[in-house]
Amino acid sequence: MTVHRVADADGVEWTYDDHKTIGDPGGMGSVFEGAGRDGTPVAVKRVRLPYPGVSAERRRDREVQISELLLHTKQSGNETSHLVVPLSFQFVDEDLYIVMPKGDESLGHALRTRPFDLPSGVQVVRQIALGLEQLAAGSIVHRDLKPDNVLRFGSTWKITDFGLSKNLSEGPVTVSLAAWGTEAYTAPELWRNEPALPRSDLYALGVLACEVFTGARPFPGPSGEYRRQHLQDPPPDLRELPPRLARLTLRLLAKNPAERPQDARAVVEAIDAYARGLRRDQEALVDAALDLERARANGRAGEAAATDRAAQAEALRLEAISELGDVLANAHDDVHEALPDARIDRAAHEILIAGLRIAFETSEPLRLSAVADPGGSVLTGVVRLVPPHGPAQLGEVFAHLAYLPGSDGRRRWTYTGPDATDTDRRTLDDGAVLTIVRTALAAAAHVRKVGRA
Structure with missing residues (x-):
């Protein structure tokens, strides 16, 4: 048995035994059995910062603020009969102690x-x-x-x-x-x-x-x-x-x-x-209203499910676009070191080299399938070689992209070759970006050579 004492600014003192806990410990606090000087049972909550940081301190300070607000509410004569209002609170070093009445x-x-x-x-x-x-x-x-x-x-x-x-x-x-x-x-x-x-x-x-x-x-x-x-x-x-x-x-x-x-x-x-x-006719009215409430609850649940699926789909789309931007950003140093004149537009998902645009499209076409199971959803796109001043949608496709979960459950971008039926799917990383860019440049050079001939 280890008895500790806490006292407020007025000298009122309570004791508690840190071996006698009440309930399960919370994220930042534990509650112990305690007593006042006259033996009145109390509960003493000790709030400790689990880690240094602004968020933990703010949460502890908010508990102080609410305690002050409840005490002020009670002292002002406002109704608190169904609230457990603290008896006192005080700091001992960095620990906050809140003394409360003990329930049955x-x-x-x-x-x-x-x-x-x-x-x-x-x-x-x-x-x-x-x-x-x-x-x-x-x-x-x-x-x-x-x-x-x-x-x-x-x-x-x-x-x-x-x-x-x-x-x-x-x-x-x-x-x-x-x-x-x-x-x-x-x-x-x-x-x-x-x-x-x-x-x-x-x-x-x-x-x-x-x-x-x-x-x-x-x-x-x-x-x-x-x-x-x-x-x-x-x-x-x-x-x-x-x-x-x-x-x-x-x-x-x-x-x-x-x-x-x-x-x-x-x-x-x-x-x-x-x-x-109620009277019998009023009860009948309640029955009718209850049937309507049940129907509405089922209808609203369906609407909520659709809304939530749409929200998850949009979140997945934004995640995929951000991840693709990261892949291109990771490839930037390798591309720029080899070709100092190359420029990567991460926002547009394009690599610009020698007047050509290699576009990693994620806006259109961007398709979401299997929406009912966002974890299994597939976002698809393409990589095109776009001639100078030409419309992107007419550019030649050099790779097909898909953002989908792997065997470990994590979603990542993958790619196949220009054949849409290709099943040899590989991870789209910075090395893959270099491969795709090299293939696209070689194809462009071949087209120009043929044209000159």
Whole structure:
């Protein structure tokens, strides 16, 4: 047992045992069991910089800022009943310590150990929505809402862990999925690196609500599948749920943020309306609206899949063009050393020698096939020898290009000879560029020799 002490500027002191951790360590922080001087249990989060650098320091400083904002919100008399507000925070050397009330259990632990009946589950979701409403009132977006970041204090559920949160009064912010957030709860717009907004938290609430109500997440993964599932797959139809709860959950899981509830308050109001009950004719209206919501969810999923495929195709096209520019740039020194008068136009993908243009075409014709599987897509182009002042499309083809994945899964440019049916595909590297250029120049010289004869 190793007991450590932390104290704030007012002399209030807490202790913690760094052998008694709570939950799993985060990317930059670990949480330990602790106590105040009177024995009151607390949780002490220690945030250490995993590596030196501006981004890590900025993330730590943002956690300080959010802690200050939450403390100010509570001290100003604003509602924070469903948020775990820090008791104190302070630095010890380079480490940040945040002292927080200690909950009885996390929602993640509860879901792993027992199912919720529907009335209990409804209250859990309602209280989390109240927490999101309180965050939004303080212009805070959480960005990592998940069951392990929801704690129970007696019968009250509260949102905690604001390490990834952002003060929206400073403007929107994008999210780096490589380091932040939890894939199973990440909204579609964040997978597209669009700004994180309160409706992104509502999407995470939809995933969480589905988990609380049914015992399963709507998109089960595994890790390599989450992006496609969140962006493209329709959510389950939730026929086991009462129609109004099913419709609310589907709206929270809408691919388009604009089609989710307006805010967390609207979610609370919808749950409260569900609790009050409806007449039979009103229930029939809800049934009809739910059928429409299911149809829309399936339709939107199809549209989202098409949009995502198009975005991936465009990203692949830009990647291929950039890679071809790199190949030509790598060949530049060899070509220029042998032929000092040669010039390589990397932007146009052309080599200019003795009045001739050897054009590596990637604009037209540029074709994308197998779009449904970008990893197996093939981008094709040609290499032409273009006479001075002649139109490029009439130049003689000296090689056929293809940008496609190799046996190691990495995409690279390859080429064959002038025969389009040639299957002897070779890697297009700087040596291959020299070979193609030499062949093109020899052909041009032959044409001129024949012409003089």
